[in-house]
Amino acid sequence: DTGVSQDPRHKITKRGQNVTFRCDPISEHNRLYWYRQTLGQGPEFLTYFQNEAQLEKSRLLSDRFSAERPKGSFSTLEIQRTEQGDSAMYLCASSLKAGNTEAFFGQGTRLTVV
Amino acid sequence: RKEVEQDPGPFNVPEGATVAFNCTYSNSASQSFFWYRQDCRKEPKLLMSVYSSGNEDGRFTAQLNRASQYISLLIRDSKLSDSATYLCVVNIRPRSQGNLIFGKGTKLSVKP
Numbered sequence: 001d002t003g004v005s006q007d008p009r010h011k012i013t014k015r016g017q018n019v020t021f022r023c024d025p026i027s028e029h030n031r032l033y034w035y036r037q038t039l040g041q042g043p044e045f046l047t048y049f050q051n052e053a054q055l056e057k058s059r060l061l062s063d064r065f066s067a068e069r070p071k072g073s074f075s076t077l078e079i080q081r082t083e084q085g086d087s088a089m090y091l092c093a094s095s096l097k098a099g100n101t102e103a104f105f106g107q108g109t110r111l112t113v114v
Numbered sequence: 115r116k117e118v119e120q121d122p123g124p125f126n127v128p129e130g131a132t133v134a135f136n137c138t139y140s141n142s143a144s145q146s147f148f149w150y151r152q153d154c155r156k157e158p159k160l161l162m163s164v165y166s167s168g169n170e171d172g173r174f175t176a177q178l179n180r181a182s183q184y185i186s187l188l189i190r191d192s193k194l195s196d197s198a199t200y201l202c203v204v205n206i207r208p209r210s211q212g213n214l215i216f217g218k219g220t221k222l223s224v225k226p
Contacts, residue, residue, distance in 0.1 A: 033214060042118075042201050042216035043158065056213055091157060093214075102148075103214055105157035 002026060004106035006092050012112045013082055020078045021109045025094030032075050033103060034067055035091040036060065043091055049075060050097060082113045117141060120202050120217035128225055131192050135220045137185040137202030146205035147178055149187045151198045152219065158201055161187075192224045 005024045013019050025032045031050050035043035046065070047057045051072035061067075064082075069075040079086055089110050093103040120137045127133050139147075147164035162169065164176040164185055175188040185202055202217040 035216070040218075042120075042218040045213060045215060048213060102160045102163075105159070107157050 004092055004094050004104050006090075006106035006109050008109055009107065010110045010112075012114060015082060015084060015113055017082055018078065018080045019082060019111065020076055021090055021092075021111075022074060022076050023092030023094075023106060024074045025092070026104055027073075028096070029094035029104075030072075030097040031095045031103075032069055033093040033095075034075070034077050035093065037089045037091055037108075038087075046077070046090075079111075082111075084113045087111055087113045117206070117215045118202055118204050118217040120200075121220045122218070123220040124223060125220065126223045126225060127192055129192060129194060131224075132188065132190050133192055133222060134189075135187045135200055135202075135222075137187075137217055139183050139185070139202075139204045139215075141204070141206045142180075142183060144183075144204045144206050147176075147185050148203040148205075148214075149174075149176060149185075150201040150203055150216070152201055153198050158216075161200070189222075192222075194224050194226065197222055197224045 007022045033048040034046040037043045045058050046061050047067050049069040052069050064080045067077045089108045091108045093105045095101045095103040117140050149161040150158040151161045152158040162171050164178045168177045173190045177186045199219040199221045201219045204215050
């Protein structure tokens with residue numbers, strides 16, 4: 001499968017725990033995006049990378065959130081001290097650099113904080 | 115004003131109907147525009163890009179009005195399989211060098 005893959009698909013955690021999600025983009029894609037989506041809403045931008053450089057972070061991304069893409073390939077999104085409000089679908093997407101290019105999404109990681 | 119705003123929906127239409135969705139964006143520097151489709155509990159997938167001169171793909175027609183900062187999607191002869199949420203997406207550059215901003219989406223239900 002050469003699409004965007006995310007792991008895990010589902011995560012249930014207790015409030016206050018830390019969680020980490022992984023995204024493997026399509027191999028030749030330079031850009032990698034993280035989004036959060038809750039029921040009835042469109043995906044909300046969190047952050048994106050061009051290669052290993054994190055170019056922008058949303059105001060939604062509090063200091064409990066951190067994302068990395070150390071070698072410009074896979075990326076991780078960590079949430080520390082999870083809160084119930086963090087419960088959502090976390091989507092990763094990748095695209096070729098610049099231009100009017102399609103972003104391909106992974107199937108997402110559904111986080112439930114209890 | 116939100117960066118990308120869409121008709122709230124839901125749109126409930128019979129098979130064969132024509133339905134139109136609207137979207138406005140706030141940043142006049144926006145460069146690229148897309149419509150994505152998202153099925154229930156699935157990831158978003160590109161439906162079509164939107165070009166300045168307007169473009170058509172089968173039963174789907176997309177229009178862009180830069181002066182009004184407005185994008186539309188027209189679906190003709192709607193099918194049951196068109197039932198989904200349609201997301202308007204804007205690539206805002208050069209400020210953020212390629213950030214994709216999504217609208218909240220408009221839900222379409224096509225009934226027999």
